[in-house]
Amino acid sequence: MSQPTLDIHKIARLSRLALTEEEATRFESQLGKVLEYMSALEHHDLSAVEPTQHAMPIYDVWREDESRSGFTAEEALANAPRQSSGQFLMPRVVEE
Amino acid sequence: MPKYITTIGLEVHAQLNTRSKMFCPCPVGYGADPNTQTCPTCLGLPGALPVLNLEAIEKTVLAGMMLGCSTPPISKWDRKNYFYPDMPKNYQTTQFDLPLCLDGGVPLYDLAYPKDAQKSIKNPGKVVKLTRIHLEEDVGKSTHSGIGTQLDFNRAGTPLMEIVSEPDIESAEEAFAYLISLRQILIYGGVSDADMEKGQLRCDVNISVRPEGQKELGAKIELKNLNSIAAVRRAIHHEVERQTEAVMRGEKLLQSTRRWDDDRGETQLMRSKEDAHDYRYFPCPDLLPIRTASIIERVHPRVPESPHAKRARFEQDYSVSAYDAGVLTSDKALAAWFEEAVAADAKVPAKKIANWVINELLGRLNEASSALENSLVKPTALNELVACVESGKISNTQAKEVFDEMFSSGETAVAIIKKKGFEQVSDTGALEAFCDQVISANPEKVAEFKAGNDKVLNWMTGQVMKASGGKANPKVLSELLRAKLA
Numbered sequence: 001m002s003q004p005t006l007d008i009h010k011i012a013r014l015s016r017l018a019l020t021e022e023e024a025t026r027f028e029s030q031l032g033k034v035l036e037y038m039s040a041l042e043h044h045d046l047s048a049v050e051p052t053q054h055a056m057p058i059y060d061v062w063r064e065d066e067s068r069s070g071f072t073a074e075e076a077l078a079n080a081p082r083q084s085s086g087q088f089l090m091p092r093v094v095e096e
Numbered sequence: 097m098p099k100y101i102t103t104i105g106l107e108v109h110a111q112l113n114t115r116s117k118m119f120c121p122c123p124v125g126y127g128a129d130p131n132t133q134t135c136p137t138c139l140g141l142p143g144a145l146p147v148l149n150l151e152a153i154e155k156t157v158l159a160g161m162m163l164g165c166s167t168p169p170i171s172k173w174d175r176k177n178y179f180y181p182d183m184p185k186n187y188q189t190t191q192f193d194l195p196l197c198l199d200g201g202v203p204l205y206d207l208a209y210p211k212d213a214q215k216s217i218k219n220p221g222k223v224v225k226l227t228r229i230h231l232e233e234d235v236g237k238s239t240h241s242g243i244g245t246q247l248d249f250n251r252a253g254t255p256l257m258e259i260v261s262e263p264d265i266e267s268a269e270e271a272f273a274y275l276i277s278l279r280q281i282l283i284y285g286g287v288s289d290a291d292m293e294k295g296q297l298r299c300d301v302n303i304s305v306r307p308e309g310q311k312e313l314g315a316k317i318e319l320k321n322l323n324s325i326a327a328v329r330r331a332i333h334h335e336v337e338r339q340t341e342a343v344m345r346g347e348k349l350l351q352s353t354r355r356w357d358d359d360r361g362e363t364q365l366m367r368s369k370e371d372a373h374d375y376r377y378f379p380c381p382d383l384l385p386i387r388t389a390s391i392i393e394r395v396h397p398r399v400p401e402s403p404h405a406k407r408a409r410f411e412q413d414y415s416v417s418a419y420d421a422g423v424l425t426s427d428k429a430l431a432a433w434f435e436e437a438v439a440a441d442a443k444v445p446a447k448k449i450a451n452w453v454i455n456e457l458l459g460r461l462n463e464a465s466s467a468l469e470n471s472l473v474k475p476t477a478l479n480e481l482v483a484c485v486e487s488g489k490i491s492n493t494q495a496k497e498v499f500d501e502m503f504s505s506g507e508t509a510v511a512i513i514k515k516k517g518f519e520q521v522s523d524t525g526a527l528e529a530f531c532d533q534v535i536s537a538n539p540e541k542v543a544e545f546k547a548g549n550d551k552v553l554n555w556m557t558g559q560v561m562k563a564s565g566g567k568a569n570p571k572v573l574s575e576l577l578r579a580k581l582a
Contacts, residue, residue: 014374016179053172053194053385061384065151067116067123070135076249077131086130087246090181093238 006032099308100340104265104301104332106274110257110288111234111296112155117253118233119146119189119383124255126294130248138233138253140184145382148173152255153196153386155287156231157395159257160197162285162402165229167392171196172385176375181247182235190258192377195230196388202226202261203404207422208276210329213269224274225262232256251295257288263302263313268332275299275325280403284428292324299328305339305349314339315349319363321356331356335363406431414438414446423454429468430458437475444483452482456496460503472506473499481509488569494518517567527560527568531580534559545581553577 008028012019019027073086082089117124120137136144157167174192201223209217234254239246259278265271279297282288290297299322304314319335322328335354342349354363401409403425410421410431425431434453438446457478461468481502485495490513498512505512512518534556535542545552556577561568 010374014177014376053170054379055381056384058384059170059387060390062148062150062153062386063121065114065116065149066121068121070120070122070133071131071139073129073131076134076139082244084243084246086132087239087248088131088181089244089246092240092244093181 006035098344100305100336100343101308101310102266102303102305102332102336103263103313104267104271104303105263106259106261106265106271107300107302108259108261108275108278109234109298110159110259110282110290112152112255112257112287113289113296114149114151114155114255116149118149118152118231118255119253120144122253125250126296128250130246131250133250134252139249140186146189146380148383148386149255150391152231154391154395154398155255155285156196156229156257157388157391158285158398159259159282159287160200160229161395161399162281163197163200163202163226163229163259165197165200165226167197167388168194169388170194170385171388173380173383174377175380176232176377178373178375180235181245182238182252184236184249184252188232188235189380189383190232191230192379194385195228197229198227200226200229202274202278202281204270204273205277205280205403205407205422207419207426208273208280209269210272213272217269218266219270222270224270225264227260227262229257229259232258263304268329268336271301271332272325272329275328277403279325280426284400284403286400298322299325301328301332301335303332303335303339305336305343307343314343315351317349317351318353319356320353320366321358323358327356327358330358330361331363334361338363403428414450416447416450420450420454423458424450427468433468433475437478440476440479441483444479444486448482448486449479452478452499456499457503460500472504473502474506477502477508484509484513488571489513490518491570527564527573527576528580530560530563530568531573531577533563535580542581553581 006028008019008024008031011031012024012027077083077086077088080088111124114124116122117138120135122133122135122138125133137146160167171191172194173189175187176190176192177187179186204219204222204224206214206217206220234251234256236247236249236252239248261274265274275297279290282290282297288296292298301319301322302316303319304316306312306314317335317339319331322331334356339349351369353366353368355366356363406425407418407421410416410424411418414421416424424434430453434450437449437453438444457471457473461471481495481498484490484498485492490498494513494516495509498509498516498518501507501512502509538556538559541552541556545556553574557570557574560573560577561570
């Protein structure tokens with residue numbers, strides 16, 4: 001059985017996490033165990049099991065299209081570290 | 097010189113015109129004060145849970161039906177992970193492997209091509225194949241300035257359809273026609289208001305160039321920041337030229353994303369393939385899948401007549417040319433206006449009403465930069481005017497004068513005709529007296545006519561017209577003169 005590959009540095013980069021070498025080694029081993037656990041499925045014959053789209057066997061949960069007001073601008077911005085003219089303000093990000 | 101083949105695919109985002117957002121009941125709307133249409137869900141606050149908006153699902157399925165798509169029996173929601181401040185959850189809820197619509201296509205209507213390209217359509221009747229349409233949420237609006245980046249989350253969570261085409265488009269003109277046709281269909285279906293200026297319709301272009309004979313596609317280059325359909329056309333023209341020149345120089349093009357600068361008329365590199373995103377899609381645990389059978393059943397009766405079908409029906413029912421039918425059906429409201437005008441009195445030929453709508457009404461609205469909904473001329477009033485021309489009550493020239501006044505004052509044709517004293521004299525008794533008068537006063541002209549100079553008749557008609565004070569019905573008059581001179 002093949003061992004799933006895990007690139008801890010790539011995962012850290014995608015998650016915007018700066019890991020020390022010690023952390024990288026620790027998390028690599030921990031996440032590796034999760035993958036190992038998942039690969040336990042490969043030891044079972046699943047050919048008769050129907051794939052599902054969700055862990056819960058429930059469908060069609062929705063609401064009608066009715067609108068209702070939520071926060072005021074003050075409430076929406078209550079936790080904003082910085083704000084300017086009713087908007088969240090953050091360091092300038094290059095648009096991409 | 098070797099020939100080059102251009103391959104284009106479009107990704108169009110269209111906001112749905114629902115009342116509330118995709119996953120929360122916040123109102124959807126353009127132009128409200130910043131951050132006045134938010135709640136814990138669309139602000140991505142911890143613990144807030146999404147609930148699907150059924151109407152948004154139905155509108156997407158409706159758009160799919162109008163575009164000939166199929167809908168899988170089960171559809172579900174996934175998370176697309178990335179960090180950007182306009183999406184505070186750090187993932188966008190979208191659809192990955194089971195979207196609401198698959199396949200289908202966008203028909204390119206002749207009139208959807210740019211005006212200057214309508215005479216040289218390379219692939220008439222082409223239908224551009226679609227890959228899929230999925231439903232997702234729009235993100236917040238960021239404004240970049242000297243003080244930093246400002247964020248307004250009113251738009252965050254607005255239901256957004258992404259319509260993805262196959263790389264099936266050959267030219268800037270086809271891309272233009274695709275967008276015009278698609279927009280028309282979305283508006284017909286009442287699915288989206290599709291106003292590009294308001295950001296309700298947005299478009300990214302994937303474009304590649306390869307030498308003729310080469311099988312595999314060239315490097316895929318994505319264009320962003322296209323803010324109008326005309327800009328899409330300009331950007332593609334520029335990019336085809338840039339890529340062709342590069343390939344001819346022997347340069348190797350790399351997969352990348354470029355930003356269109358409409359003022360400078362050029363594209364600039366934003367990122368290359370090495371920085372390509374890894375979105376790590378996975379099924380959204382907060383949203384349950386949907387079974388689409390009952391939705392399809394409910395939406396089916398809501399599918400409206402397509403612009404294409406309406407155009408064919410207009411040609412058939414109203415005996416108008418294919419071009420005129422295309423103009424009349426280019427806008428759903430205009431088509432309805434025309435049909436109301438025709439229905440006001442079925443005796444008035446529809447073809448004549450079509451001419452008045454296309455040549456006079458649309459021309460005048462255009463000159464006045466005014467919209468049809470603001471027109472003071474109402475459908476029934478136009479029918480009445482055309483009826484007056486058809487019955488010979490007024491001449492065509494007079495009718496145009498009457499129409500001008502109807503357009504500016506909103507008065508009815510009959511009232512204006514009366515006021516201007518335009519009622520034509522069709523009473524042959526009165527006209528005969530004028531004819532006799534002109535004939536006896538001009539014996540030399542009568543001789544000329546009898547010698548075979550038919551043009552004299554026009555001159556004599558003019559004389560009688562003058563004598564009648566311009567009120568003679570020209571049709572009745574020329575018949576009368578001819579009979580008298582015979």
